[in-house]
Amino acid sequence: MSLVMSRSHALVTRLRGATSLVHDRSIARCTPTDRVSKNARLGDLRRWQSTTKSVDERLPRVIAQTTVFENPWLRLKAIRFLDERGAERQWTGLERTTTYPDGHAIGQESKCDAVVVFPFLTQPDAPTRVILIRQFRPPVGKWVVELPAGLIDGEEAPDVAASRELQEETGYVASRVLHMGPPMVNDQGITNGSCRFVLMQVEADAQASAEPTQQLEADEMIQVLVAPLESLVPWLLERQHTHGDAIDARLYSYALGLQGLPPTLA
């Protein structure tokens, strides 16, 4: 069962006068909208796809969103969309109210919620290390070893947000941006949450103090960890094993990449 199949919410309504949601995938295949011709309806899947393409290049697309739950930080939405064949379907997705305050997400350029910083801690004549944080995350119910990160404030530039978050969460001051990634989505099956990956250099010798001080709110639960870059993957696995910590996906994926190609391919 794929992510799509299992969560595909084959709740199908007719385009007009929809009042109830039906749990039946077979119905999905029998409810083309009026955007799809009668001939197309008679074809097989391959024919559907090619026929649909000629009918409406804009498929699939979201056509409406309804809020089913909201608090000051999150909004859960029932999303109505047309699939590749023009059949209407429904999905449930979560978004941050802090990023989409007006609910005009449909059709607009994607915004980016947050920055995630990979801080290379460099020192002359010493191996480069990485500054990580360990944060208690209520949705996971655990401490998570992760990268310093935070929401981009309003019109703030991503590099400014990255420097600020790094300093607030770890006390370290970055000297330069080494790479600014594009917006990337974190868990696209259930949320539109997005972030930019920012690689930064932090020069140990340029810090005001040998023991940088965090600037945490009273309700932040963050510990600073400095890890070896050379053996970051085994370090993370050991951390998970000995402390029961969870591991952030961006951190592990990047660390694994830094190891290079798997031996049998290299």
Add this chain to the structure above:
Amino acid sequence: MSLVMSRSHALVTRLRGATSLVHDRSIARCTPTDRVSKNARLGDLRRWQSTTKSVDERLPRVIAQTTVFENPWLRLKAIRFLDERGAERQWTGLERTTTYPDGHAIGQESKCDAVVVFPFLTQPDAPTRVILIRQFRPPVGKWVVELPAGLIDGEEAPDVAASRELQEETGYVASRVLHMGPPMVNDQGITNGSCRFVLMQVEADAQASAEPTQQLEADEMIQVLVAPLESLVPWLLERQHTHGDAIDARLYSYALGLQGLPPTLA
């Protein structure tokens, strides 16, 4: 404003007889539970932390969860937890009902929802490529360039799930697992969603057909893309630029790591 600060949901209730949620961070700092001594309550943050440690090593921790919204695939929960100082707080988090059907997540070992496959497509005397998918994701409202992925079915082994999902979504058959990552969390500020990163080798010459056929459900919207491994990061950026596709975080992070250290550090 950090991810934690902005979303810290400083909704504080007293441990006993809680009937309403209060939006006031200052209250959080004044509502230690009976687990924290009166002396500790008088100290500063540093003193709190050290005092709390001696009082209860198990802090912070989740103490209760209430469902605020549920459908057949997702459950949104109000999570009550004690922070490092023993003050009770609240957070909102999303989980898959398909992974935690009985709501016994508190205190149990973390399960892993899904596998995310990085399929190295190898061919003698040709550069290694990677098999990607392009999937329409309603929560994002866009096509997302991502890795083949899917939920682990019941007691299924992760490598079996990885092989199955790869074949269903792309038609390609893997020959071996090159690396099996640990469970990692995708977007821990809002969900407990987790996955394992699985690197697999797919031998082009071992495929039954030169044009492998997907085994999609009628409601899956997935296209197969084969990308160059050598220039994967610029390929992804170009794809985002020209097609408006979103990019998956695990894919981009790993691809960026494969490029090696940023030039100024290498």
